[in-house]
Amino acid sequence: MDLFALPPLAALLDLTTQGLLALTALLSPVAGGAAAALAVLLVTVVVRAALIPVGVSQARAERDRARLAPRLRLLRERWGKNPERLQRETLQLYRDAGVSPTAGCLPVLAQAPVVGLLYAVFLHAQVGGHANALLAQTLSGVPLGTSLLAAVTGGTADARTLLLLCVVVAVIAGAGELTRRFLRPAQDPAAPAWTAWIVTTLPFTTAVVALFVPLAAGLYLAVTTVWTFGQRLILRRFYPIE
Template sequence: MGFLGDIGNFIMTPLYYVISVVLVGFHTLLGKVLPADGGMAWVLSIVGLTLVIRAALIPLFVKQIKSSRNMQLIQPKVKELQKKYGHDRERLAQETMKLYKDAGTNPFASCLPILLQMPIFFALFRLIDQAADGRAHGVLTEARAESFGGAELFGRIPIADTFLNADGHIGVMLLAAVLVVAMTATTFLTQRQLMSKNMPADALTGPYAQQQKMLLYVLPVVFAVGGIAFPIGVLFYWTTSNLWTMGQQFYVIRNNPAPGTPAFAAKQERDRAKAARKGEPVEATAVEAAPEPEERRPTQRQQPRKQTRQQRKSGGGQRPSGGRTEGGKQK
């Protein structure tokens, strides 16, 4: 147990410093306009921490979007493999993983942002929980730790309290319940937004679709059950992170949707309407721009080039190549 504890401390200690540096930085700025020991200054510092972390994860989010799009586009090929190797599960798994590798995608890429945030989430959880007992981590001094752990929102709702240990405090239970519902709803809506707007019809069936549907219903349940044990400060972090994800995903789906999806059709319609308002020529879609097939015409026979009398005399009476000799045969 001591060995595992040492490993945990080795991983968490750097996170304590990173999180505490950002928190203290925001709190120092907000303390100039808000009561430094008030819950609002600390809650807004947590929101600022969330925005910094999510901004740092933007490159990973872009990679996730590309991987998710590639997963959608290769679904027809996945179905072909299932038909071809459905009787051999081992061969099917090998060929499917090879297809994923060639396409530069990963079926678990959609989970990466959540997985990378979990250590930060637990570090913040522990930071708040232990600050409530006056224990400091990172660059938090004991005075700041006491201020952080004892901060009260609206003057009577401690941000270190949870729904479970509210001891009948109606304000704590009500705010925690609202944040748990918000956290659960934003998790569900974000995943639902991806499936309903940015997945082609071919991707709505098969193993990838089953994975997405599982996440659609499992993740909200996990957060709802676990949320009642999270401090209010941590609930603010996760709800803010979900709102960021929803807004970021909405922007990407609206402006750069995957081909063959409802979002792609909606973008084409907006582009046509915008061009019509500006009086610009409306670009045809791929289907409209495709030319109609031309009728096949019989190949015409090449006729021999006519020669002058002088050319015939100088050629010794020979006909040009491709001409006809007596009897109609080519020379």
């Protein structure tokens, strides 16, 4: 079932498509054939700029959770054999300190609707009862609705397509590696081993997602991952993790 066939989501999809087309037409005199791609990039910048306060909140929460780490270790040592009591005491500690244990998820959750809409826009051949003109838009000759996995499995991946899509994925993976090296929080020695694996691999999950989504959504993900790294690097100076 296509969720975007439901009237509210169909209207939102149509509105998003028309908005991108209008922005593409506005940018065409300057960007030419890359106008649609530039429109996606501008949308990304606007979304990320709007989320700066959320990023500040995330940086503050990371600092506060780092300060609570010694007390959390003591709780695990005391109540490790009583999971229910450990959970209650942990949540109480967060409440007493005024720290949200889920604050780090806010930027991802806030962006999910935008990525989902971009993904849907470039997957639907028809939007609002008419042909989706955005699918005719390209970047360096590669349709914005093309995904790396679909191009490879469908046999339509020429050298230009592979190069451009691989560059997008490489930028995302590179931002993930920089995040892992410079912004990974100190690992709690008392934490389970699987948490270290999650912390190490999480920055690269966006690169995996980029293999499946259309080029337009991949451009959004590439810009937002680079933005996220730069923003967190700057905010770490104001909210250092000791």
